[in-house]
Amino acid sequence: MCRGSRNQVEDGGDPLVEVIHPRTRSGCVCAVGIRHVVVGLGLLGCLLDYLMRFGLSMAIIAMVNTTHTTNHTVDNACPAALNGSHDTPMEGEGEFSWTVQEQGIILGTFFWGYFFTKTIGGRIGEVMGSRETMAVSLGVSSVLTMLTPTMAALHPMALAALRFIMGVFQGPAFPSLYAVLVRWAPQDKVATMTTIAFSGRCWTGVCDRGGVMHGGGNQWRHGLSASPGMALGSVVAMGSSQWVVDHMGWRWVFWGAGILGLVWTPFWVYFVRNVPCHPLMSRQEKELLAPNLAIKPKRRVPWGRLLRCWRFYPTILMEFANSWLGNFTTTQGPTFLNTQVGLSMQEVGFVLTVGQSSAWLGAFTFGGLSDWLLQSVRLKKVNTRRLSHSIGMLMVVAGLVSVVLAGCHKWMVSAMMMVIMIGGSATLSSFTLTPMDIAPNYAGTLSGLVGIGNIGGFLAPVITAELVTQSGGWHASMLVCGATYTLAGLLYLATTTAEVQDWNDYEELPSSEDAE
DSSP states (O other), X not given: XXXXXXXXXXXXXXXHHHHHSOSSOOOOOOSSOHHHHHHHHHHHHHHHHHHHHHHHHHHHHHHBOOEEEEOOOOTTOOHHXXXXXXXXXXXXXXXXXXXXXXXXXXXXXHHHHHHHHHHHHHHHHHHHOHHHHHHHHHHHHHHHHHTHHHHHHHOHHHHHHHHHHHHHXXXXXXXXXXXXXXXXXXXXXXXXXXXXXXXXXXXXXXXXXXXXXXXXXXXXXXXXXXXXXXXXXXXXXXXXXXXXXXXXXXHHHHHHHHHHHHHHHHHHHHHOOSSSOOTTOOHHHHHXXXXXXXXXXXXXXXXXXXXXXXXXXXXXXXXXXXXXXXXXXXXXXXXXXXXXXXXXXXXHHHHHHHHHHHHHHHHHHHHHHHHHHHHTTSSOHHHHHHHHHHHHHHHHHHHXXXXXXXXXXXXXXXXXXXXXXXHHGXXXXXXXXXXXXXXXXXXXXXXXXXXXXXXXXXXXXHHHHHHHTSTTHHHHHHHHHHHHHHHHHHHHHHHOOOSOOGGGGGGGSOGGGTTO
16 A cells, blocks of 8 residues: 655555555564664665775875875974874875875765755755665765776766766755655654664764865875764775775776665665555554554645744754864864874774674663663653753763873873764764654755755864964864854754644645645
């Protein structure tokens, strides 16, 4: 009775009765629930998204044949940094003689296209079908990824154009995944299932923005390959890309990722539906997810009511603060630890890898705790969101202040960096769930609008670079980051709600309201 090609439940008959008592299917039961398969495919989709997105950051080192040397040590660095040699040789023996500026354009154009379509991507998914939107997003990206070596051979700007187009197609993927999960997750398992699916992506807005290439390809190698704000997807993407470059050649970074994406796509199309209904679902799973049949994207968005929903704006501000935090942990963290504190690159890699792994486990802990509190009726939903956010915010802010106070005690600084990473992972169980909580019918649209906060990821590098040139610049940038995170966090805690808004059922409102 349900068709995967559209979001709406098919007309005719009572949908709830038909789902629980299907007319034409006779109880084909999967040992694993289809909802678990959907979450697993979402996780793999996030992994492949980052494999295609960030593979170039590793492969470009082997693609270019330029040599560049930079020194990021500042005058007020710790003695260990001043006494050591932290020149980073940017060497490549590849076939392309691209300048540093051309490399920066190639790496950056993806995120301009991505930023635009991510903002409207949720609505695209709701209109066209969330399952179909994500399938097209990753399917087309797979083809474009396989064309990367060809475009690179033509001209660097041809490759930049291809990356921009890829960004345009990948933008709607994550908002569409939110819209899928809100229908396939039982109400008391939303935090856990969202955490699992999105553990294949970043926990901070920086990964949606990209990074800042400081001087050449190897800065990306040392920075992003061990980034603290990155989750499983980014780590797998960077690690596997480097292995492929070393053993198979840089072209297979793109050919391999593209092939895997094309293999993933038909599985996604077969198992995922825009409503929680599938021929392989057991009767018990149909009954469990039957309430979610009421979640349907609407033909029109009540923009007037949405824009007047002042409780939603702190979520965008939190995304702004989260992106700002991600700039420090993801983009600037390796440079700070290496050139300011004095850790070797091997020590930096160890600290960030352990921290990232701890944050990954922390995300599951926060998600499981939130759902357990809901199931046991110990806290209301809004208070579970506040609890997760409060714990995470305290860890982040205390970590940032402690890094400043620790000065040149490098292992104390390292420990506090790990605390910051773990605290940041709590966001998957707090403000990122706001679209699902307040308007599940418009979860895709709202999650896309939350992406406006990624502007913080664009502004932070500029302001940080200016502060770092001043005396005590690194510490000043951390205090600014902590203040931004605190103010946004307190505003979120004071105003957040988990109550479904009346405009969630906009098309059922009186016709006099339709003009809004």
